[in-house]
Amino acid sequence: MRDSVGYPDSGLDLTDGFKPHTSHWGVFSARQSEDGLQVRPYAGDPDPNGIIDNFPGALRHQVRIAQPAIRRGWLERGPGPDDRRGRDEYVSVSWEKALDLLSGELMRIRDTRGPGAVFGGSYGWSSAGRFHHAQSQVHRFLNIALGGYVRSVNSYSSGASSVLLPQILAGYEDITKHNVTWEQIAAESQVVLAFGGMALKNSMVAGGSISKHVERGAMTDARRRGCEFILVSPLRDDLPAEAGAEWMTCVPGTDTALMLGIVHTLVTEGLHDQAFLDRYTEGWPVFLRYLTGESDGQPKRAEWAAAICGVDGLTIRKLARRLAGRRALITVSHSLQRAEHGEQPVWMGMVLAAALGQIGLPGGGYAYSLGAIGYYGRRVNDVPGPTLIQGRNGVSDFIPVARIADMLLHPGTTYRYNGETRQYPDIRLVYWAGGNPFHHHQDINRLRKAFAQVDTLVVHELAWTATARHADIVLPATMTLEREDIGYSTNDPLMVAMHRIAEPFGLARDDYDIFADLADRLGAHEPFTEGRTSRQWLEHLYEPTRASLEARGLEAPNFLTFWERGSLIVPQRPDDGGKLRRFREDPIAHALPTPSGRIEIFSSKIAGHGDADCPGHPVWLEKTDVPKPGVPCFLVANQPVTRLHSQLDFGGHSTAAKHRGREVARINPRDASARGIADGDIMRLFNERGACLAAAHVTDAIAPGIVQLPTGAWYDPMDPEEDRSLCVHGNPNVLTRDIGTSSFAQGCTGQLTTVQVERFNGNLPPIRAFDPM
Structure with a gap:
């Protein structure tokens, strides 16, 4: 039997002792034998993700954490600020001693400072399983056992857009998860203009489980039907070869100017959809005065845009004419808003789609970050x-996620966020379970100083990441293959029974069991566990799905049947275009959840904030971090191909893609030749914030004046005693700036910065990132 999108109802291939499991990278089955771990992708996946091949080498790697450890300085001197974090040695202890020390410190903070002095960081993807999701576990524990914690909001990936979109169009998930689908693109789109692209390396992963990678096939089908793909990006492979895209490069960070030039052409040539603008949008006349130059004296003509973005005016005009009157889809990637003034291209892309009158149509209109992640x-x-x-958080305080270093370095100071003036709390203990801020965060040298300010840093980890090496208390956690769980994503119909494949490494324990023992010491064991074992929790969490299936008259197997079968297919909603489609059909009955109920080209609410770096409609704002003497190249620090963020960087699939042990940076032949750099050479990238080494790949698939170095290589300072030591492994976040996108959203700006590049001629320092402590 097959459902409406062609998923076989036969489950996974569980022959030869293989057991079902899943990950953010794809559903798979695996077995552990004397020959080691073997994995094989889900047979129903048309385009499996090779990242699952990181598992065999990672499962028993030497960098795994075998037993609890306490930083010597904390153990001997007690809690308190300490600049020895990241430079100190560790003392192995028993679980009993580690949990006794930790519970005592938690009680000290709770009783003397209150839960508002605890930051529950735990920003990360963690496990595809829905129970052993470390972020959920630690937040539940802090809420129940301590009474709450200071939390973070938004994400490093979409910090600007997740604040902006609900105020100008619809909820973030309405736009990303229930809007334009790949099925619509394959069947309906005539032209897709992708600002920042839709790279398969991004859509090959998902926030939960993912059973079918359909993006490559959808673009192939669309192209065969005659759909035209146009890529605006400094990187040619930001769309796959199957899309057959026209590649247009513009100066990084200038997409907003390019969009303004396109819309100006549409308006002056009468190609825009005025009827759509009149019926469905708010504030077009205000924006139009800016577009034509009436309000600031500068018309946003194609020639004006060309001088900023590097795309000639004639090309801009021709592009505008190609879009007009066709089923056009405008997509804007995460990458564009991970930069200074990142709100502007997201907003302006929506205005371009509105001017074309396509929003709400199948395969047309506006899609934010369509190719970002697999759901x-x-x-x-x-x-x-x-x-x-997760329980009730008794602490109302929060920070935008990318402002953690500011919070730790400057407690009590004020900052602007979403129209409010807020104050950074005074944090004394940071609890991190799931996630690696030494990957996600910018300006790592500044982050090291920030973590030196707290009394105690606690980390649950499966391996000695840079975050673990800066912690005071390190508790070894199991890898997903070492525990049972249920794999599920809200946008994937295959629910997976994640069987345990291997025994835990060393003394590693599940996060749940660690927190249960801590809760017991804090007098909160019963409310935290509710009397359930991990397996009983899985049965409990499965029941709402089973009951819903039964209520709909569908097959609703009990938990044991589901577990033995290994998977279950759940029904999905129709591909109906969501809120934007309904709004287009009837803007009165189905008003948008914006202040005006319409598409807000001009937002009086945002204008009322009075923040000059994010006014009431999209504008071109000059950037401060642009090439100049000393830092003549743009650095694009994007997501990697061979791993998810920094997860399992020590796995075989990830390490095989490195060169001489270093992360690989791409550079255009013109830039390489000017510096005497040949393919395979080691380069030194540097600016005022730091420096790192990376192997050179010389290629014309990257525009001149740009170096691209993916994130995720584990931070590895040559001399940990130095504050700005050279990262020998190739982590670009020693170079990126730790500033917000604007005072409106305070999003991450880690995608783009400026650097100098030179050939490294010294003796290559060893890489120690994957050495055991």
Whole structure:
């Protein structure tokens, strides 16, 4: 039997002792034998992700954490600020001693400073399983055992857009998860203009489980039908070869100017959809005065845009004419808003789609970050999935996620966020379980100083990441293959019974069991565990799905049947275009959840904030971090191909892609030749914030004046005693700037900065990132 999107109802291939499991990279089955770990992708996946091949080498790697450890300085001198974090040695201790020390410190902070002095960081993808999701576990523990914690909001990936989109168009998930789908693109789109592209390396991963990678096939089908793909990016492979895209390069960070030039052409040539603008949008006349130059004296003509973005005026005009009157889809990637003034291209892309009159049509209009992760552009499941309730947080304080260093370095100071003036709390203890801020955060040298300010840093980890090496208390956690769980994503119909494949490494324990023992010491064991074992929790979390299936008259196997079968297909909602489609059909009955109920080209609410770096409609704002003497190249620090963020960087699939042990940076032949750099050479990238080494790949697939170095190589300072030591492994976040996108959203700006590049001629320092402590 098959459902409406062609998923076989036969489960996974579990022959020869293989057991079902899943990950953010794809569903798979695996077995552990004397020959080691073997993995094989889900047979129903048309385009499996090779990242699952990181598992065999990672499972028993020497960098795994075998037992609890305490930083010597903390153990001997007690809690307090300490600049020895990241430079100190560790003392192995028993679980009993580690948990006794930690529970005592948690009680000290709770009783003397209150839960508002605890930051529950734990920003990260963690596990595809819905129960052993470390972020949910630690937040539940802090809420129940301590009474709450200071939390973070938004994400490093979409910090600007997740604040902006709900105020100008619709909820973030309405735009990303229930809007334009890959099925619509394959069947309806006539032209796709992709600002920042839709790279498969991004859509090959998902926030939960993912059973079918359909993006490559959808673009192939669309192209065969005659759809034209146009890529605006400094990187040619930001769309796959199957899209057959026209590649247009513009100066990084200037997409907003290019969009303004396109819309100006549409308006002056009468190609825009005025009827759509009149009926569905708010504030077009205000924006039009800016576009034509009436309000600031500068018309945003194609020639004006050309001088900024590097695309000639004639090309801009021709592009505008190609879009007009066709089923056109405008997509804007995460990458564009991970930069200074990142709100502007997201907003301006929506205005361009509105001017074309396509919003709400199948395969047309506006899609934010369609190619970002595997559940964007897919249909939504129609039954509830497993969800661990985190409890009530008694602390109302929060920070935008990318402002953690500011918070730790400057407690009590004020900052602007979403129209409010807020104050950074005084944090004394940071609890991190799931995630690696020494990957996600910018300006790592500044982050090291920030973490030196707290009394105690606690980390649950499966391996000695840079974050673990800066912690005071390190608790070894199991890898996903070492525990049972339920794999599920709200946009993937295959629910997976994640069987345990291997025994835990060393003394590693599940996060849940660690927190249960801590809760017991804090007098909160019963409310935290509710009397359930891990397996009983899985049965409990599965029940809402089963009950919903039964209520709909569908097959609703009990938990044991589901577990033995290994998978279950759940129904999905129709591909109906969501809120934007309904709004187009009837803007009165189905008003948008914006202040005006319409598409807000001009937002009086945002204008009322009075923040000059994010006014009431999209504008071109000059950047401060641009090439100049000393830092003549743009650095694009994007997501990697061979791993998810920094996860399992020590796995075989990731390490095989490195050169001489270093992360690989791409550079244009013109820039390489000017510096005497040949393919395979080691380069030194540097600026005022830091420096790192990377291997050179000389290629014309990157525009001149730009170096691209993916994130995720584990931070590895040559001399940990130095404050700005050279990272020998190739982590670009020693170079990126730790500033917000604007005072409106305070999003991450880690995608783009400026650097100098030179050939490294010294003796190559060894890489120690994957050495055991």
